[in-house]
Each structure stands twice: as structure tokens, then as C-alpha cells.
Amino acid sequence: QQVIGFTIAPQVLQVLFICILFHRLQVGAVIAVVMVSVVIFSVYSVVVAQWKNRIRRVMNEAENRVSEKAVDSLLNFETVKYFGAEQFEVDRYSHNLGEYQEATLRTQMSQGVYFTGQNFVVTIGGAIAMVFASQQCFRGQITVGEWVMIQGYLGALFGPLYHLGNNYNTINQSMTDMENLLALRELVPEVRDVPAAPPLNISEGRVEFRHVWFNYGKDSTGKLVDVSFQVEPGRFLAIVGPTGSGKSTIMRLLLRFYDLERGEIFVDGQNIAHVQQTSLRKRVGIVAQDTVLFNDTLEYNIGYGKPDATTAEISAAARAAQLGS
Numbered sequence: 001q002q003v004i005g006f007t008i009a010p011q012v013l014q015v016l017f018i019c020i021l022f023h024r025l026q027v028g029a030v031i032a033v034v035m036v037s038v039v040i041f042s043v044y045s046v047v048v049a050q051w052k053n054r055i056r057r058v059m060n061e062a063e064n065r066v067s068e069k070a071v072d073s074l075l076n077f078e079t080v081k082y083f084g085a086e087q088f089e090v091d092r093y094s095h096n097l098g099e100y101q102e103a104t105l106r107t108q109m110s111q112g113v114y115f116t117g118q119n120f121v122v123t124i125g126g127a128i129a130m131v132f133a134s135q136q137c138f139r140g141q142i143t144v145g146e147w148v149m150i151q152g153y154l155g156a157l158f159g160p161l162y163h164l165g166n167n168y169n170t171i172n173q174s175m176t177d178m179e180n181l182l183a184l185r186e187l188v189p190e191v192r193d194v195p196a197a198p199p200l201n202i203s204e205g206r207v208e209f210r211h212v213w214f215n216y217g218k219d220s221t222g223k224l225v226d227v228s229f230q231v232e233p234g235r236f237l238a239i240v241g242p243t244g245s246g247k248s249t250i251m252r253l254l255l256r257f258y259d260l261e262r263g264e265i266f267v268d269g270q271n272i273a274h275v276q277q278t279s280l281r282k283r284v285g286i287v288a289q290d291t292v293l294f295n296d297t298l299e300y301n302i303g304y305g306k307p308d309a310t311t312a313e314i315s316a317a318a319r320a321a322q323l324g325s
């Protein structure tokens, strides 16, 4: 909006004023050439910009792949090492980098074509207009002074036109670059807090699943059918079953990563679908199947779930896990 308000609008006004001026000088041929140049310039800019955007999109996708591969192989460094796949990862990364490099070159090339073409239209248009102006000057229809004035104004006209093309290019390019971001922003999370949801209030820690039905989607094999159980405060519950039977799913539902198809889950009598998600997750401790550590101190890792934990609390937790001395 700012670009349109502060740069494009004044430029359009300038073009209009100069056209009116030429009209009063009665140099019809010059006006005609200017009009035709402006039309060719605009059509060319729009058409070539679309072609250019397609090339740029390919470059952006290549760039995404490069960072994806880098993050992926670094995050899974242990797996990479288990399989001695360092060289494989390096090759894969180089391959993607090569693609990105090529795409960048093509983008630069398309940029060159875009600006060269615009320059060409402006230069040829200006030259032809000056030929007509000169003819009129020789015939005595305009004075030499007016000829010089026309030349000056043509410069003042094609300059802004060129800027206009530039701005159009900038906007177009930014829009292409932001496509993924804008699409992401349109997404609405499936699990949302109900309006004015209160925080979860835990006193004892009683957990109850009441007739819970759940599946991951229409085509998914994973589903829970009418699951009910209660865990009294201070008691342990072990869930045993074959792989894929839904043990981790029960944990995910307790943390409300998904909403249920039917049924309710209660913690201390409060339906977890009706409390703030963050307050629920803050109060549930979890030790996952595969443990990961942040690249920081043990203290930082142990205290991660409770940023305001004291050193004494962290030491106690470490001792409880047979970590501390």
C-alpha cells in the first residue's frame, strides 16, 4: 500500500501532466509514439514479470529444499552416523545446492531480460518520438526551444515509467517470495481453545477417559474405539499392546494434540477440551520413547519444562533420576 501511495501514484500523475502538455504543443505524432510506447512497456512488463515469477518460484522451491536437507540431516545426525551415511548426505546436499545455484542463475537471467526489454522499449520509443519532433521542427511547426523542451519532457516521462516498471517488479517479486508464508498464515489450527477458556486447575491429578472415540482421519488405520478408564491420584497405569495399537495416541490425546471424535477426557473433573491448552501441557510431565537433549547444560535440559525451577529443585530431580550426586 505504501509503495502504491508514495511512489506509483505520483508517477502516474506525472505521465498524465506531460501528456496534457504535449497535447497543447500540438505534437500529435509524439503523443502517439509515447502512448504506444507506454502500452508496449506495460504489456511487456506484465507478461515478462509472470514468466519471471515462474522462474523465481522454482528458485525459491530449490532454496527451501536446500535448507530442508540441511536441517533434516543435522537433526538426525545420529541416524546418519549409525548408517555411515555422511557422504550420502553431503552428496544429497551438494546436489540440491547445485540445483539452487542453477535456479539462481536462471532468475538473474530472467531479471536481465526483463530490464533489457524495458530499456529497449523506452530507448526506441524516445528515439522515434524525437525523430517526429525534429521533422516538425524542420517544417517550422515548433520552435527549436520547444524541441529541446520536448526532449526534456520525454526524459522526465520515460524516467518515471522505468521506475514504475521497477516498482512493479519489486512488488511482484515480494509477493512471489511471500507466497508460502501467506498460505501458511491462512491455515487455522484444528485444536483451538474455546473462548474465555479457564486454566486447568490440578489438585490431585485424577485422570479419566470416558467413552473416547478417535481416529487420525478417514483413511487412517489408527483408531480408538470407546476407550474408558480411570487413573486415581498417585497410582500407576501401564498400557500394554502391540505396536500401532494406540498407546502413544492415548498420551497425545491426554495432551490434547487432537480433538476427540466422541467422548471426554477429564483431569481432576475438568474436561480438557474446555481449558487452556497451554495450562494443560504445562502440568503434564512426559518422558518420551526417544529422548533428546538440547545442546546446553544438564541443568537447562532438566529445567526445560519449568523455566522458574530453582537449582535445588533441579538437583532433586536429577537425584530422583539417578543422575545427580
Ligand SMILES: Nc1ncnc2c1ncn2[C@@H]1O[C@H](COP(=O)(O)OP(=O)(O)OP(=O)(O)O)[C@@H](O)[C@H]1O
Binding pocket: 216, 217, 220, 221, 222, 223, 241, 242, 243, 244, 245, 246, 247, 248, 249, 250
Ligand atoms: N499422525 C498420525 N496420522 C495418522 N495415523 C497415525 C498418526 N500417528 C499414528 N497413527 C496410526 O495410529 C495407530 C496408533 O499409533 P500409536 O503411535 O498410538 O501406536 P503405539 O501403540 O504407540 O505403537 P508403538 O508401540 O509402536 O509405539 C497406528 O496405526 C499408526 O499408524
Ligand SMILES: [Mg+2]
Binding pocket: 247, 248, 249, 289
Ligand atoms: Mg508409541
